[in-house]
Amino acid sequence: MPPGTILGNWRGWIRPLVFSVYFVLLCVALPFCVWELRGQTKAVQAWFVGGMFVFMAIPIALLGILQHLIHYTQPNLQRHIIRILWMVPIYAIDAWFALKFAASTIYLDTIRECYEAYVIYNFMIFVLNYLQSEMDLEAVCARKKQVKHLFPFCFLPSWRMGKSFIAWCKHGAISYSVVRPITTIIALICELCGVYHEGDFGWDSAWTYVVIINNISQVWALYCLVLFYHAMKEELAPISPFGKFLCVKMVVFFSFWQAVFIALLVKVGVINEKNTWDFRDGVDSVANGLQDFLICIEMFIAAVAHYYTFSHKPYIDPNAPSVPCFASFMAMWDVSDVQHDVREHIRVVGGTVQQRVKTTIIPKTFRNGDVSERTSLLHPIMEDQRPEPSYLSNLQRAGNTEMTTFSSTEVSPEHMRYTEGTVADRDRSFPGQRREEKDTVASDSTTSYQDIGHKDPEDV
Numbered sequence: 211m212p213p214g215t216i217l218g219n220w221r222g223w224i225r226p227l228v229f230s231v232y233f234v235l236l237c238v239a240l241p242f243c244v245w246e247l248r249g250q251t252k253a254v255q256a257w258f259v260g261g262m263f264v265f266m267a268i269p270i271a272l273l274g275i276l277q278h279l280i281h282y283t284q285p286n287l288q289r290h291i292i293r294i295l296w297m298v299p300i301y302a303i304d305a306w307f308a309l310k311f312a313a314s315t316i317y318l319d320t321i322r323e324c325y326e327a328y329v330i331y332n333f334m335i336f337v338l339n340y341l342q343s344e345m346d347l348e349a350v351c352a353r354k355k356q357v358k359h360l361f362p363f364c365f366l367p368s369w370r371m372g373k374s375f376i377a378w379c380k381h382g383a384i385s386y387s388v389v390r391p392i393t394t395i396i397a398l399i400c401e402l403c404g405v406y407h408e409g410d411f412g413w414d415s416a417w418t419y420v421v422i423i424n425n426i427s428q429v430w431a432l433y434c435l436v437l438f439y440h441a442m443k444e445e446l447a448p449i450s451p452f453g454k455f456l457c458v459k460m461v462v463f464f465s466f467w468q469a470v471f472i473a474l475l476v477k478v479g480v481i482n483e484k485n486t487w488d489f490r491d492g493v494d495s496v497a498n499g500l501q502d503f504l505i506c507i508e509m510f511i512a513a514v515a516h517y518y519t520f521s522h523k524p525y526i527d528p529n530a531p532s533v534p535c536f537a538s539f540m541a542m543w544d545v546s547d548v549q550h551d552v553r554e555h556i557r558v559v560g561g562t563v564q565q566r567v568k569t570t571i572i573p574k575t576f577r578n579g580d581v582s583e584r585t586s587l588l589h590p591i592m593e594d595q596r597p598e599p600s601y602l603s604n605l606q607r608a609g610n611t612e613m614t615t616f617s618s619t620e621v622s623p624e625h626m627r628y629t630e631g632t633v634a635d636r637d638r639s640f641p642g643q644r645r646e647e648k649d650t651v652a653s654d655s656t657t658s659y660q661d662i663g664h665k666d667p668e669d670v
Contacts, residue, residue, distance in 0.1 A: 225276055232269060240265075256499065257309045260506030264302040270513040271298040277522035283530040286343065289544070290336035291520050297329050297461060298516060302509035305502040315498050316401050316408065320394050326462045327390035330431050331548065333458045334383035334438075338376070340449055341442060348373045350445065357441045363433065375441065382434030384555045387548075389427040393420050408494060411477050421470065428466060432459060453519045461512050465505060472497045 243258050274295050278288045301322055308318040341347045352372030359366045369375045400406035400416035407415035439451055475481050476497050 224280065225273070228272060228276060229269065232272065236265060253499070256503050257306070260306055260309050260503050263507045263510040264306045267302045267510040267513040268299050270510075270517055271295055271302075274513075274517040274520065274522070278520075278525065281522050281526045281530075283525045283527045284343075286339045287336060288525060290332040290339070293332045294329055294336075294458065295516055295520060297325060298509050298513045300325050301461070301465075301505060301512075305505035305509070309499060309502040309506065312495050312499065315502070316398065316406070320398060323394050324391050326465070327387040328548075329458060330435070330462060331384055331387040331551070333454070334380060334435060335547070335551070337435075337438070337442075337446065337451065338380065341445055344448075345445065348376065351375055351441065354441060357437065360433070360437060360440065371441075376438075379434045379438040381555055381558060383431045384551055385559075386427045386431035388552060388555060390424060393424050393427075396420060408473075408498070410494075411473065424466070425470075428463065432463060435459075449524075450519075453515075457512065457515050457519050461508075465508070468504060469501050472501055 239261075243261055275292055278292050278295070282288055304318050304322045308315045311318070338347070341350075349372075354371050356368055356371055357375070358364070358368050369378045397406055397416070397420050400420075401408075405414075405416050406420075408417045411418055435455065439446065439455060443451070472481070476493050481493055481496055481500075
């Protein structure tokens with residue numbers, strides 16, 4: 211049979227090939243695991259039992275991934291699904307290795323912690339891509355009833371429906387993908403310096419601060435996902451988002467709080483030096499081992515849930531064009547979209563920070579509009595020293611939303627603000643004036659705003 215024909219029929223032989231390779235690896239690893247049991251210690255027994263669950267979870271996860279690669283008909287959606295499905299093998303193998311090599315736990319956990327942030331990002335982009343492929347997302351969202359914040363963020367002002375709401379939710383989810391790798395690197399540095407003290411809730415422990423930062427960032431990212439689902443649940447109904455969201459949330463959120471709960475058991479003395487269950491040497495090592503053992507078991511449950519929740523069946527299309535053998539495989543490793551979104555997020559957040567800094571540097575008398583002749587000599591008024599827009603304005607400017615500024619010289623106080631939205635919205639904010647009049651007023655006011663403190667000597 212010609213090589214081209216074999217590669218053209220890759221859908222028929224790829225699954226048997228992968229599972230044959232997996233079976234060979236299992237035949238090699240299983241005797242090694244049985245040989246390790248000769249020690250009959252609880253640590254080895256826990257490692258063996260955890261390995262059994264890992265060996266059952268991996269083929270289920272691989273089957274789900276292969277099914278999507280074979281029926282790779284919607285790359286903009288399935289690329290993110292495949293990345294989410296890889297969470298189970300990565301979590302399972304990582305936890306199993308950490309269970310065996312206790313001294314390397316902090317380094318192995320780094321991979322798992324970074325990938326969980328990656329999963330949250332991919333789920334958010336998956337949902338956005340689906341909606342954008344089915345409708346004009348911004349227009350549909352703008353027509354919806356205003357969604358108020360949920361507990362515990364009820365005190366926050368509501369995000370304007372439309373482009374602003376979508377941008378807030380998207381950047382809220384992406385923020386964890388940026389924060390988590392940074393805190394993980396900090397944790398590694400602190401561990402090398404001997405000040406990390408994992409599981410120690412003391413204020414002299416770097417672990418405490420890292421946990422607080424990670425928790426705040428994670429809660430905010432998941433909250434943005436929940437709020438977006440709450441606003442768009444009717445439009446998301448065809449893809450059954452609740453089960454998908456629950457799978458992602460339970461793996462990421464539950465594993466994090468499980469580690470915190472185990473650390474709390476160590477703190478209150480349930481797990482102590484006298485009662486280490488002969489599992490490992492030292493209380494902290496026992497707590498880490500217990501977390502890794504539970505993750506090995508939980509990943510088997512997660513593999514089954516992911517297979518049915520992120521099913522390949524909706525993407526089966528016999529009429530879809532044939533995809534080359536390695537095209538779909540290589541597509542799942544393409545992270546150019548991640549780089550673009552992370553750069554955009556850093557640009558938006560960085561612009562906001564710069565504006566906050568500029569706002570604090572500008573003299574208070576200038577910001578209040580109380581400028582005298584002497585003030586102009588000390589603080590020349592420049593065009594780029596106007597009052598800075600809010601974080602929401604940054605998000606809107608990233609989406610090319612039109613924004614107009616009016617100064618306090620010619621415009622009444624109630625109009626001295628950044629008017630966000632369309633031209634029609636801006637016109638409604640100035641009742642009784644025509645568009646031409648407002649543009650003239652804005653132009654004149656800007657000129658007079660810049661010329662304050664530069665009077666003609668004959669007028670003095």
